[in-house]
Amino acid sequence: MPFGIGIWEILILLLVVLLVFGPKRLPEMGRSLGRGMREFKDSISGNDKDDDDRLEFPPTAPEDETAAARPRRERDTVS
Numbered sequence: 001m002p003f004g005i006g007i008w009e010i011l012i013l014l015l016v017v018l019l020v021f022g023p024k025r026l027p028e029m030g031r032s033l034g035r036g037m038r039e040f041k042d043s044i045s046g047n048d049k050d051d052d053d054r055l056e057f058p059p060t061a062p063e064d065e066t067a068a069a070r071p072r073r074e075r076d077t078v079s
Contacts, residue, residue, distance in 0.1 A: 018026060 021029060
């Protein structure tokens with residue numbers, strides 16, 4: 001094992017964590033830790049999907065009238 005930690009030390013550590021946080025909170029902490037590690041890995045590698053989504057612009061609807069046609073029509077109806 002790395003850092004000179006054996007299987008017994010890991011089991012004792014897991015038992016202490018289980019006793020401190022309880023069985024209901026442990027899965028939530030695991031998900032949170034996994035999500036944080038994934039976000040950290042993505043930020044280091046530069047593969048952030050959220051940034052790509054923010055760069056895409058939604059398609060705009062084409063204008064059926066040009067700016068030049070609008071004032072002429074308004075001028076005709078006002079007179």
